[in-house]
Structures are given as structure tokens and as C-alpha cells.
Amino acid sequence: MTPGGGSGPMKDCEYSQISTHSSSSPMESPHKKKKSAPKRKWEVFPGRNKFFCNGRIMMARQTGVFYLTLVLILVTSGLFFAFDCPYLSEKITPAIPAIGGILFFFVMGTLLRTSFSDPGVLPRATPDEAADLERQIDIANGSSSGGYRPPPRTKEVIINGQTVKLKYCFTCKIFRPPRASHCSLCDNCVERFDHHCPWVGNCVGKRNYRFFYMFILSLSFLTVFIFAFVITHVILRSQQTGFLNALKDSPARYPFTETNSVVCFFSVWSIVGLSGFHTYLISSNQTTNEDIKGSWSNKRGKENYNPYSYGNIFTNCCAALCGPLSPSLIDRRGFIQPDTPQLAGPSNGITMYGATQSQSNMCDQDQCIQSTKFVLQAAATPLLQSEPSITSEELPLPGKTISGPCATLTLGQPTPPSSMPNLTSDTGLTDMIPLKEDHEGHQFLTPEEAPSPPGMLPSGSPITHSHTMHVLSLASQDSLHEDSVRGLVKLSSV
Amino acid sequence: AAPQVHSLQELRRSASLATKVFVQRDYSDGTTCQFQTKFPPELESRIERQLFEETVKTLNGFYAEAEKIGGSSYLEGCLACATAYFIFLCMETHYEKVLKKISKYIQEQNEKIYAPRGLLLTDPLERGMRVIEISIYEDRCSSGSSSSGSSSSSSGGGGAG
Numbered sequence: 001m002t003p004g005g006g007s008g009p010m011k012d013c014e015y016s017q018i019s020t021h022s023s024s025s026p027m028e029s030p031h032k033k034k035k036s037a038p039k040r041k042w043e044v045f046p047g048r049n050k051f052f053c054n055g056r057i058m059m060a061r062q063t064g065v066f067y068l069t070l071v072l073i074l075v076t077s078g079l080f081f082a083f084d085c086p087y088l089s090e091k092i093t094p095a096i097p098a099i100g101g102i103l104f105f106f107v108m109g110t111l112l113r114t115s116f117s118d119p120g121v122l123p124r125a126t127p128d129e130a131a132d133l134e135r136q137i138d139i140a141n142g143s144s145s146g147g148y149r150p151p152p153r154t155k156e157v158i159i160n161g162q163t164v165k166l167k168y169c170f171t172c173k174i175f176r177p178p179r180a181s182h183c184s185l186c187d188n189c190v191e192r193f194d195h196h197c198p199w200v201g202n203c204v205g206k207r208n209y210r211f212f213y214m215f216i217l218s219l220s221f222l223t224v225f226i227f228a229f230v231i232t233h234v235i236l237r238s239q240q241t242g243f244l245n246a247l248k249d250s251p252a253r254y255p256f257t258e259t260n261s262v263v264c265f266f267s268v269w270s271i272v273g274l275s276g277f278h279t280y281l282i283s284s285n286q287t288t289n290e291d292i293k294g295s296w297s298n299k300r301g302k303e304n305y306n307p308y309s310y311g312n313i314f315t316n317c318c319a320a321l322c323g324p325l326s327p328s329l330i331d332r333r334g335f336i337q338p339d340t341p342q343l344a345g346p347s348n349g350i351t352m353y354g355a356t357q358s359q360s361n362m363c364d365q366d367q368c369i370q371s372t373k374f375v376l377q378a379a380a381t382p383l384l385q386s387e388p389s390i391t392s393e394e395l396p397l398p399g400k401t402i403s404g405p406c407a408t409l410t411l412g413q414p415t416p417p418s419s420m421p422n423l424t425s426d427t428g429l430t431d432m433i434p435l436k437e438d439h440e441g442h443q444f445l446t447p448e449e450a451p452s453p454p455g456m457l458p459s460g461s462p463i464t465h466s467h468t469m470h471v472l473s474l475a476s477q478d479s480l481h482e483d484s485v486r487g488l489v490k491l492s493s494v
Numbered sequence: 495a496a497p498q499v500h501s502l503q504e505l506r507r508s509a510s511l512a513t514k515v516f517v518q519r520d521y522s523d524g525t526t527c528q529f530q531t532k533f534p535p536e537l538e539s540r541i542e543r544q545l546f547e548e549t550v551k552t553l554n555g556f557y558a559e560a561e562k563i564g565g566s567s568y569l570e571g572c573l574a575c576a577t578a579y580f581i582f583l584c585m586e587t588h589y590e591k592v593l594k595k596i597s598k599y600i601q602e603q604n605e606k607i608y609a610p611r612g613l614l615l616t617d618p619l620e621r622g623m624r625v626i627e628i629s630i631y632e633d634r635c636s637s638g639s640s641s642s643g644s645s646s647s648s649s650g651g652g653g654a655g
Contacts, residue, residue: 109578123622128514157521166521174624178525192525210571211579308524315563322571323563324589325582329622 042332046124047188055332057116059201060186066115066201072263073111073219077104079260080226084233091236096229103222110215111200118328119205120191122172122180130173137168160307179308181289195288204288207328210321213278220268220275227264234261282320283313512632516625517550527557529618529626540630541611549603549615550626553596560592593619 042055050059059066077100085097125133137153153168155175166175169182172189176182181193183203192206204212281291285308290296296306310316515537520530531550533543570588574581600617608615608628616627 106578109580113579122624125624126621129516129621129625129627132514132516159521159524164521174622177519177624178521210575214575214579318568318571319563321575322568324561324567324570325574325587326561327587327590327593329619331620 038335040332041330041334041336044336045330045332047121048186049121049188051332052116058118058332059115060196060198060203062185062198063201065198069111069199069201072267073104073107073222076226076260076263076267077222080230084230084260087233087236088229092232100222100225100229103218103225106218107215107222110211110218113211114197114204114208114215115200115202117202117208117211118330118332119203120193120207120326121186121203121205121328121330122174122177122189122191123330124171125173133168133173133175162305162307164307179287179290192287193289207326210325213275213282213321216271216275216278220272223264223267223271227261227268230261230264283316285309285316285320510632512630515628515630517628518625519623526561527618527623528554534628536630537613537628540613541608545607549607552599553618553626556592556596556599560589560596 040055042051042058045051048061050061050063051057052059080100081097085100088096153170153175155166155168157164157166157178159178164178166178168175169189171182171187174189176189177191179192180189182189183193183196185196186203188203190203190205192209194204194209194212196203197212200212200215202208278288281288284306286296286306290306294300296304298304310319513536515534517529517532517534520528522528529550531547531554533546537546567588597617597619600615604615612631612633614629614631616629618624618626621627
């Protein structure tokens, strides 16, 4: 082993040599092993989302109501421009269709932005992180008791003098940051989760709240605008020919004026009401989720106040609408390295929500090494082979000690309670029923999905595991033992 | 033990991943992105405390700059709103610019400080801004039979897989 000090200038030469070669070598090795095209991360995304345009567009799974929203807006505006505008622009001013056009453009732009963008999804923990967290939780609980009580998965933080509880998300294997919540419809943790909006076909969270707000605000203006001018149209016409004649004529000449007014009438009240509600939320810097739960209301106690509020309405509004926009954390269009997943697939199949999640976790890990720039990629290249066996050691192996579905049920249970606020806080005022069906569907889905991951464990892998176990360091052996004990605890707590 | 000095070639030849340390988020200031400056005990023998703390403090400073609510962010927000957010299709946001600075800084820190000590920092952005992941590498030929045993089995496993 050449000592580091003795090769100073040589070190520099080798340094630059590594840099020129390494950019090609990590990419070559995956391609040698697997000749298929590298997949993008959105293709193996573990949440229940739909992606379009090769990962550029991201929506929730149920998009039916979104198409309804689109149709309603397009048809109402289309009818307005086709039938009412010619008359009004002649009679009053051509500014009317112009303003209407601008409003319509704004509404469509913000709607599409809200629906298609990432609301602030938190990527799931890599296996290493999850294992580390589990270890810390066990230390905190005193795992020596090997106890029958399930570990309390909460952490307390003091924010601006207010005690906030951070919950552990069993699906994503992370402690949720404050104000984040897990959406059961999309099966993702979302930062600053507001609600899941079926009208928009997406969750509303940190990254798209301002688009959502501008959408409902501009839609309020648009519906009031259309409603007002449709009425004006009818009135003006009735002045010419008499009111009843105007109404009689209109089905023949202007067939949809009445439909337009009816749609607008109902929309105005609900949309304007919603805009008012969200204006209140923005000015007090709360999310719909928090407001529904009454997290910061005075009813909970005199000392209860909102720690996130900036104190005055103006700052709150500016922060919510004009604050910096954080980028997406899930890197939908990035490529996964196809190398590692094959090796880690069987052992990671134990993670409850399917092989796709395990693949992405392993790939993230590998990705981390790759993307830590060219200098260290060379150092990382031999590790692509050594890593999988190490991470298989670190992973909990409940599949060995208990049946998979039982563990899944335990893990699956915590999510439904958190989904209740999602249901009640939806802005689809008339849409509660279909959502409940989705909710139930989700619950049935989880146990059904469960058998497949453990089933993926090929019979050969336990042998490999035991082999690698023997050569583990003592510390990892202890963690494996702890993991199997934990697996038993989970079983007993079901 | 004194921190072992590795050249990058040595790291490549001789290092195997021993363990990972995770520096968690510090939420005491709200939802802004800050990391805990507490020194992890696993790094005790590998790197000086001040170097580590300085790295984390600088990163915290960068994130605070990215999320700062002030004149320029308001301007950007209002301009974006006026164009119905179509401007985001062609413009890079302030946050993204700072993130680029951060990844450059992390690369620099890795090259100068962490790799020579057998450590590797991962950009928190790749971990969903949850943790700063620090990978600790061990020399394959060092410290007793257990690590050399693990390295031979892991390379065997890698070869077979």
C-alpha cells in the first residue's frame, strides 16, 4: 500500500486521470450487465400517481373529476365567447371579450399548473435511512425489554415556543416534517399538505398551493364575470323585445344562455366561498388540514397559537404567494442505474409496498454515489458490487420470522386515520361519496398487495443471507437480531 | 485513532463502505431547511469537530439564503404570477440557483476534506432534504479479520450477483 504522503504530484495526475475516465465507466458497467434502456425514476415511483409526457406531468390516480372541471370551464367559457360576446362587444364595448379572454387564459394556466406539478411529495427513505431510524427509535425505547408495547413513533419539537409532534410515517419510513401529511389517495407524504383536491386531480401542498389559490381566485372572477354579462345580455335583449320574448327566443337563437346562467349561478357561490375560505387560511398561515383538525385554535387551550404565522396578514400572504418556490424532490425524469436493483431485489422485496419501491430505494442509494461528482465516482465504482450485500444485512428481515401479510397489516393500519382529514377537507363539496369509495378501495388494496413482496423472496436468498450473516461484524449481527425481535413485536401487536 | 489519510486512488482500490451516518433536520425554527449541528459520535475518530460543524453551518446558511423571503423573492413571485406562472417554463428560480451553489460546495468539501479522510457527503437534495448522509469507508486491509472477511464475502457476493 503506497503511503498517501509519498505520492503527492502523482496523486494529482491520477486525480485528473480518474476524472476523465470515470464519467464513462459508471455508465458502461450498467449497460454491460443489462442491455435495456435505462429507466427513468417516475417509472418506478412508489406512490399512486400517474405520469405523462415522460415524467414531466404528474397527477393523482383518479383524474375523472379533473376532466369534468376542464369540460365545465371550457364549455361555459366557449359558449360565452361564442354567443354572448358578439352581442355585448357590439352593444357595450369590445373590452368585454378581451378581459374575458385574459381571465380565461389565467384560469387555464393556473389550473394546469396546479394539476400537473409536484405538490411537494417527500421521497421515501432509502433502506439505510430507514434502518438507521429504526435503530434510533429502539435505542430511545430501550429495546432491551424486547417489549410487547409497540414503539411510540413520535418525536416532539419546539417551534417558536409551541410543542409540535412529528409523526413517523410507516409507509414512507420517515418522521414527517412539521405540516407534512400523508395523502392516502396518492400514497405519498406531502409537505405542507393542504388537501387532496379531486377537481384538480392532485394534492395541494407546498409547491402548488399558490397556483391553486390563483386558480380559484381567477375562476371566481371569471364565473362572476360570465354570470354578470350573461344576465346583462338577457336584460339588454329583453329591453328590445320584452323579457318573456327574450327567454323564448334564446333557446332558438342562443341555445345555451340559460344553461350558462345556471352553471354559473351555482359555481359562483361555491367557488367564491372557497376563495374566501382560502384567503382566510393564507392570511393566518394555516393549511386546510390544520384548520379542520383545529390544531391552532384557541379552543384547545389558551396557550395554543400558530407557530408558523408571521404575525401580520400582509407578511403571511406574501410568504404564501410570493415566497420562494422549492424545487421538486422526487426527480421524476432522472435515470435509475439499472445495475444494483437486480442484486438487491430479493432482499428488498420485504419492504411492504412492492418491488418498485425497493428498486427505487436501491437506485437512489446508487445514484447518491454516482452523482457525488466525478472525483468520487471512481472511488465508488467497486462499491456498486459490495453495497448490495451490505444493505441486505442492514435491512430488517421480517419475512424470515413472520408471515409478510401480517406485518403489512400492522404497517398499513396507521395510514387510514391520517387520511380522514383528507376526506373531510376536500373542496369537492358534493364529492364526498366517491372519495369514500376510494378510501375503502385503498384499504382493501394494501393487504392484497402484501403477499407479492414476500413472495418475491426466492428460496435461495435465506441461504445467502445466512452466509453473509456469518461474516458480519458483531454490530450488524446485533441489529439483525434486533430486527427479528422487532418483527415478532409487530406480529404480537397486530 | 488518528484520521487515516487516503489518496483518491487508494480509496478506490482499498475502501469498502462500512457504515452511513445521518445528520437529521433541525425543525426548531419551523419548516425552514436546517440541519442539526450536533457532532455524530461515529465521526469522532475520523474528522475534526470544527470542520464538520463548519460544513453543516455553511449548508444551513445556503438553505436559509434560498428560502429567504425578501425583496427579490417577492419580485420573482409577482412577476411569475403576472405571467400566469408561464415564466417558470423558461426561467430558473432563485432556489434552484442556490441549490447549484450548494452542490458545488459539497463537491468541493468532499474533494478537499472528506475524501482524504475516507468519508463521503451526499447532497441532501438526493435524500429529499431529510438528512445529510455521510458514508464512512473502511480500508479493506485494515482493522482485523472481521472487516477483511466482510470485504472478501462482499466482493464474492458481488461477483456472483
